[in-house]
Amino acid sequence: MRPIIPDYMTEALEKVRPDTSGERAGYIPELATADPERLGAAFAMLDGKVYGAGDIDTEFTIQSISKPFAYALALTDRGFDSVLAKVGVEPSGEAFNEISLESTTGRPLNPMINAGAITVHSLAGAQDLDPAGRVERVLHGLSAFAGRRLRIDESVYASEIEHAHRNLAIAHMLRSHDILTGDAKTVVDGYTRQCSVLVTTRDLAMMAATLANRGVNPLSGEQVVPETVVRQVLSVMFSCGMYDAAGDWATQVGIPAKSGVAGGLIGALPGQIGIATFSPRLDPHGNSVRGVSLFERFSSDMGLHVMEVPAAALAVVRSNHVVGSGPNALRVLELQGGIGFAGAERVVKEAVDNEPSEVRVALDLTRVSSVDDVARRMLLEVARRLTLGGHDVFLVDPESVVPDPEPGDGGRVTVVDTVDQAANPTRSGSAR
Numbered sequence: 001m002r003p004i005i006p007d008y009m010t011e012a013l014e015k016v017r018p019d020t021s022g023e024r025a026g027y028i029p030e031l032a033t034a035d036p037e038r039l040g041a042a043f044a045m046l047d048g049k050v051y052g053a054g055d056i057d058t059e060f061t062i063q064s065i066s067k068p069f070a071y072a073l074a075l076t077d078r079g080f081d082s083v084l085a086k087v088g089v090e091p092s093g094e095a096f097n098e099i100s101l102e103s104t105t106g107r108p109l110n111p112m113i114n115a116g117a118i119t120v121h122s123l124a125g126a127q128d129l130d131p132a133g134r135v136e137r138v139l140h141g142l143s144a145f146a147g148r149r150l151r152i153d154e155s156v157y158a159s160e161i162e163h164a165h166r167n168l169a170i171a172h173m174l175r176s177h178d179i180l181t182g183d184a185k186t187v188v189d190g191y192t193r194q195c196s197v198l199v200t201t202r203d204l205a206m207m208a209a210t211l212a213n214r215g216v217n218p219l220s221g222e223q224v225v226p227e228t229v230v231r232q233v234l235s236v237m238f239s240c241g242m243y244d245a246a247g248d249w250a251t252q253v254g255i256p257a258k259s260g261v262a263g264g265l266i267g268a269l270p271g272q273i274g275i276a277t278f279s280p281r282l283d284p285h286g287n288s289v290r291g292v293s294l295f296e297r298f299s300s301d302m303g304l305h306v307m308e309v310p311a312a313a314l315a316v317v318r319s320n321h322v323v324g325s326g327p328n329a330l331r332v333l334e335l336q337g338g339i340g341f342a343g344a345e346r347v348v349k350e351a352v353d354n355e356p357s358e359v360r361v362a363l364d365l366t367r368v369s370s371v372d373d374v375a376r377r378m379l380l381e382v383a384r385r386l387t388l389g390g391h392d393v394f395l396v397d398p399e400s401v402v403p404d405p406e407p408g409d410g411g412r413v414t415v416v417d418t419v420d421q422a423a424n425p426t427r428s429g430s431a432r
């Protein structure tokens, strides 16, 4: 059978290829010489599988796509409070290189615009690092997101730093508000090196997949940053990642995303996929023209909008029936699928509102694929209340989707592998 996904991606690339509108980033001379016809797209799945079409192994500089990752490193290294004291999380609705700060505090509005990202660079790594050490901390961190050692393109760095007047102006302004405490020029130098890290479309998809995978790189298995940091980063990408086009993007594409002026674009869909595209011509916001079209296409073809409403959790209770009869009768609540708050609420309603008349009650989790933290606590509370009501409670959990079930004060559950073991505890072997 021909591979379905790469065929689809190739077709999508051919649909956008004729669009030659937009311009390469002219303000960084080295980027203005990039081959404008380059075009690639990659999907990284959370098991590490990468699907690609077009130029997915061509290297280009990461530019602003480094910003969410550097933000993740700063949050991890310095903690939320110290980073939030210096950089806000409000969409600016302005261009990426706007010289603007919050009027009352002098803070940059968010970490995705240059003012925020320059500040964030100064917050990566320990406070006492020297400038080279800070650049190495960022390079090491970006590499961990990608799952391979990345390097800096010295000629793009040199080309940008020579013309970095605007970023220097921003940094001096930040210094005057004491948002930056070190030397303004040194921070811009480090930030420019951060933007000059070379990546491929494949790398970018893997970096996005690491965000989509709660901070765990799908290739190396490394927890690169904590889950709480990932949630913060994805939220800011969603509201601010596309600068003054963020609102259009949030409604039409609906995937937390970040663009870079070398033509890269990433999107991270939590729990599903990391996507990256590459095409150097940019629209007036500095976002890749063909990249934006590809993302619009991917989102609508594959139903990837984060606000797409998932199937209701009503079907979590697959059946409610009795096995056997007489005093040994067993009430079985057979559950299914992935259980979160709304799913667990169905179980609570079923078990507590209409308390079973049978003494023995089993929650059958055989067909349950996952139970999140709040659902786990709710299911165990159901078990506890049933015990307090005089029931013998069984958890049929052959795959241990609820590991170490401990229902708390006065609760007791017997974990078994099959409903049969719960129905005939003496006949078919012992409980686990």
Ligand code: GLN
Binding pocket: 062, 063, 064, 065, 096, 097, 114, 160, 167, 192, 195, 259, 260, 261, 262, 286
């Ligand atoms: N290095 C670029 C700059 O600071 C990054 C901008 C971008 O990719 N949007 O101008």
